[in-house]
Amino acid sequence: MKFKEKLYKHNRVYAGRIMNFFSDTVILPNKKKGFREYAEHPGAVTVLPFVDRGKIVLVKQYRHPIKKITYELPAGKIDGKENLIKCIRRELIEETGFRAKKIRKMVSFHPTGAFSTEILHIFLARDLKPVRPSPDEDEFIESLVIPFDKALRWVRTGKIKDAKTIIGLLFYDKFEKKL
Numbered sequence: 400m401k402f403k404e405k406l407y408k409h410n411r412v413y414a415g416r417i418m419n420f421f422s423d424t425v426i427l428p429n430k431k432k433g434f435r436e437y438a439e440h441p442g443a444v445t446v447l448p449f450v451d452r453g454k455i456v457l458v459k460q461y462r463h464p465i466k467k468i469t470y471e472l473p474a475g476k477i478d479g480k481e482n483l484i485k486c487i488r489r490e491l492i493e494e495t496g497f498r499a500k501k502i503r504k505m506v507s508f509h510p511t512g513a514f515s516t517e518i519l520h521i522f523l524a525r526d527l528k529p530v531r532p533s534p535d536e537d538e539f540i541e542s543l544v545i546p547f548d549k550a551l552r553w554v555r556t557g558k559i560k561d562a563k564t565i566i567g568l569l570f571y572d573k574f575e576k577k578l
Contacts, residue, residue, distance in 0.1 A: 401428050404435075417441075417476065418515075440517035444486045445474035445563045447505070447571055448497060448524040455547050456495045456527075457564070460540040470543070470553060471561045472521075472568075487522050495542040496532030499524035506570050510562055521567045523575065547571075 408424040419439040427433045448456045457470050475490035477483070487502055507520045534540055550568055553559040559568075 403428065404433065407432060412436075436514065438515045438517075440476075440515050441479075442477045442518045442520070443474055443563075444477060444483055444490060444520045444522060445472045445567060446487050446491055446499075446502070446522045446524050447472055447567045448491060448495060448499060448527055449547075450497070450527050450544050453546055453548070454544050455550060456497060457543050457545060457550060458494050458540045459543055460538070469561050470550075470559050470564070472564045473542075474519075474563060483520055483522075487524070491524060492530055493533050493535065494538070494540055496530055497524075497527040498530045500526035500528070505567070505575060508566065519563055521563065521570065523571065 404425040404427055406423060407426050410422050410424070411419055412422050413420040417440070421435075421437055421439060423435045423437075425433050425435055450456060456473065458473050459468060459470055461467070462469050473490055473494040475486065475493070477486050483504070484502055488499065491497055491499055502522050502524045505521045505523050507518055509515075510517055510519055532542070547568075550559065551572060554565050554568055559565060
C-alpha cells in the first residue's frame with residue numbers, strides 16, 4: 400500500500416497509570432525515516448442516557464488540562480479486558496446514579512488518530528432507574544437532567560465543547576432520533 404509506514408524502532412518514552420507515550424521511528428512509503436509521537440490509550444466508552452423521551456443526563460466537571468468546567472456525556476476508560484456493556488453500566492452508575500435497563504451501541508470513533516490509539520464507543524441508554532451514585536475517589540462531578548433539545552442548543556452556542564458529547568448528541572439527532 401502506498402500510504403503504509405513500517406515500524407523501524409519502537410521507543411516508549413513514558414509509562415503512565417492510564418496511558419503510555421511513544422516516540423517511534425518509521426520507514427515512510429518513500430523509504431525515508433520519519434518520527435511518530437503518540438499516546439497509547441486503553442479505549443473508552445460514553446453513553447447518551449435518556450431519563451425519559453425528551454430528557455438526558457449530562458455531567459458537569461472540571462477538566463484540569465483545559466482549566467475549565469465542562470458539560471459532557473458520562474464516560475470512562477475501559478479497565479483491562481472489561482466488556483463494553485459492563486463498562487457502560489459501571490460508568491453510568493458511578494457518574495450519574497442511574498442504572499439502565501436498555502443499552503445499545505450507536506457508533507465508535509478515534510478521537511485523535513494523529514497522536515493517540517484511543518477508540519471511543521458511544522452507547523444509547525434508556526429505561527433509567529435511580530440508584531446511589533458512586534464516583535471515583537478523585538472525581539468531583541454533578542449530574543444534570545436537561546432536555547435533549549437544550550443540550551443541542553448548548554452545542555450550537557459553544558457551551559458544550561467536548562468532542563465525544565458533540566458527536567454523541569449530533570449522531571443521535573441525525574441518525575437515531577427517528578428510530
